Amino acid sequence: MTTEAIPQLEGHSDAALEKAFGALIEEVRTSAAKLENAGAHEAFRLEWLGRRQGRLKAISDAWLKSAPAEAKKSIGQRFNQLKEQIDLALASESSVDANALLAERLDITLPGTHCGVGIEHPLIRTMNEMVGVFQALGYSVGVGPEVETDYYNFESLNFPPNHPARDTQDTLVVAHQDKKPLRDRLLMRTHTSPVQIRTMEQQPPPLRIVIPGKVHRNDESDATHSPIFHQIEGLCVDTNITFSDLKGTLDHAMKAFFGSSVKTRFFPSFFPFTEPSADVQISCIFCGGKGCRKCKHSGWIELLGCGMVDPNVFGFVQQKQPGYDPKKISGFAFGMGVERIAMMKYGVSDIGQFYSGDVRFLGQFA
Ligand code: PHE
Numbered sequence: 001m002t003t004e005a006i007p008q009l010e011g012h013s014d015a016a017l018e019k020a021f022g023a024l025i026e027e028v029r030t031s032a033a034k035l036e037n038a039g040a041h042e043a044f045r046l047e048w049l050g051r052r053q054g055r056l057k058a059i060s061d062a063w064l065k066s067a068p069a070e071a072k073k074s075i076g077q078r079f080n081q082l083k084e085q086i087d088l089a090l091a092s093e094s095s096v097d098a099n100a101l102l103a104e105r106l107d108i109t110l111p112g113t114h115c116g117v118g119i120e121h122p123l124i125r126t127m128n129e130m131v132g133v134f135q136a137l138g139y140s141v142g143v144g145p146e147v148e149t150d151y152y153n154f155e156s157l158n159f160p161p162n163h164p165a166r167d168t169q170d171t172l173v174v175a176h177q178d179k180k181p182l183r184d185r186l187l188m189r190t191h192t193s194p195v196q197i198r199t200m201e202q203q204p205p206p207l208r209i210v211i212p213g214k215v216h217r218n219d220e221s222d223a224t225h226s227p228i229f230h231q232i233e234g235l236c237v238d239t240n241i242t243f244s245d246l247k248g249t250l251d252h253a254m255k256a257f258f259g260s261s262v263k264t265r266f267f268p269s270f271f272p273f274t275e276p277s278a279d280v281q282i283s284c285i286f287c288g289g290k291g292c293r294k295c296k297h298s299g300w301i302e303l304l305g306c307g308m309v310d311p312n313v314f315g316f317v318q319q320k321q322p323g324y325d326p327k328k329i330s331g332f333a334f335g336m337g338v339e340r341i342a343m344m345k346y347g348v349s350d351i352g353q354f355y356s357g358d359v360r361f362l363g364q365f366a
Contacts, residue, residue: 032089237331274307
């Protein structure tokens with residue numbers, strides 16, 4: 001709306017002003033009576049009150065500002081009356097909105113929209129519970145990078161370059177690193193064990209730490225394997241740590257986690273970074289050890305790997321942290337798969353369920 005839309009005042013006499021403003025007030029009243037919905041209401045508001053193109057602004061510019069001093073007061077009064085009429089029309093319009101709402105007949109006795117509360121993912125829950133068991137024993141929690149160097153993932157853990165033990169943990173490697181020395185080349189970590197080395201390099205003994213985290217392997221996925229999965233690593237180093245400390249700690253942890261009737265047993269095994277090494281089995285939590293399909297009728301289920309820290313590993317760490325002298329200290333380490341434990345605890349038979357994001361599956365853990 002521009003000033004051209006505003007008629008010329010015929011003069012500044014009372015009669016002339018009365019005529020000009022009277023016509024406008026009349027116009028406001030008639031259009032106000034026709035305002036039926038929010039759209040019309042907004043258009044009306046813009047037409048009259050629009051800050052740059054509104055008619056009130058134009059009237060103020062054309063009639064008020066240019067008026068002789070003696071006419072200003074009476075023009076101002078009439079201007080205000082006109083504005084009041086507009087405000088009145090707009091105020092009554094909001095009751096049109098209220099009426100529209102009432103017409104919708106809001107029934108507040110109807111049940112509300114249900115909004116489900118999220119839960120911890122079963123893998124995270126398993127991880128937190130197991131970490132909690134070790135925290136209660138005085139362990140602190142550590143983390144390390146998922147993209148790891150060859151040195152931390154393999155070499156410092158006593159997997160020499162080209163050693164066949166590396167074949168058991170094939171993984172993805174970062175491309176175009178041929179110019180780097182082997183030890184600096186990057187790969188997706190295959191286990192949480194590199195964090196053992198990283199932690200020892202940072203902290204002198206004694207040390208007790210649990211390390212939950214994600215790991216990657218070139219494994220075909222099937223009902224019990226996934227190329228990306230989670231582990232919980234543990235490391236305890238002090239003077240006079242023995243294999244019986246390892247056995248006692250893991251036996252306690254399995255009982256705390258699965259229930260006090262669970263038994264553990266240790267079988268000789270091999271890991272390059274522990275010596276001696278063992279696989280730990282627990283008595284089948286489904287049949288109590290009698291034998292069932294879940295434990296392949298053996299009564300036992302294999303759950304984790306462990307062993308006494310190999311002196312060679314301390315040797316690597318000593319390059320940065322001389323306190324790890326294998327003549328003075330000893331330690332044990334263990335590593336377990338979180339998926340495997342969660343599958344056991346909750347009776348899940350397909351690992352893929354953990355990653356599918358299916359609320360019907362996840363909802364069962366609420
Ligand atoms: N890092 C080993 C694995 O992923 C498990 C392990 C950890 C074994 C610590 C012994 C000590 O298979």
